[in-house]
Amino acid sequence: MGTPKPPISALGLDVGSKRIGVAGCDRTGLIASGIITIERKYLQEDIEKIRQLVNEREVNVLVVGLPYSMDGSLGSQARQIQKFAVKLSKALKLPVEYVDERLTSYQAEQMLIAQNRSPSRNKGLIDRLAACLILQQWLDVRRKHLTRQ
Template sequence: MIFQEQPKPFVSALGLDVGRKRIGVAGCDRTGLIATGITTVERTSFERDVEQIRQIVNERQVQVLAIGLPYSMDGSLGFQARQVQKFATRLAKALKLPVEYVDERLTSFQAEQLLIAENLSPSRNKGLIDRKAASLILQQWLDARRANLQKPAVATEY
């Protein structure tokens, strides 16, 4: 009996932490193992925001957008979550890419805690918090994707 491992396809995904003033952007290595912050887009207009994200999408040959959805603590979708969904729908259409939502509750808080651990001031590093939050969102998506890909090995008898 020989066990064959399922192939793990390469992925290029972009993680987005969409806020009213800024969008944190994170990317991953081609293996889909590690997410890292790339940049922070200062929001001006939808067209300009899309153009900045489009440049990153083209450079990195992005196949999917993992966008943080800010659920309320009780699990409901509040005003901000609906705003993010509207933006994500328009962005996906403009970039012709699929969107997958990630529960982003507490990612900004976790990102702030990471800054504090690095002796950096959260109030002076808002853009860095957004990038770190985006990388936490993308890492969560990558981990879930990897868990789904790791199905039991297929046994083949000869």
């Protein structure tokens, strides 16, 4: 048996201009699940809503999806998300890790369509699902890295 993995409490964030999808994980770091969708108002209020979740869930890392361009570069939307993530990181005194989230919103929409639900009527749910996919991707990579050590 290997050394026990340290407990992890991460928040996955799908940051958009209108909403932020939020996902969390269990302490084992195996499974991500959607928590809430924050309707964005202004920066301080967005940070405070996330701070409440961080405190409730004893979060120790923020995982933010970055929408890389298909050529792998960072476009203006990705740079705006990075600016927000840096402000959030400083305000909450937590590290931020980024995940390539190019196709997560599309995947989330496809999941809804498979359930015969309308993506246009469930935008908040799509944001939550996308946050879940972002966090799950990060957890899977982390788990593979930890098992190799």
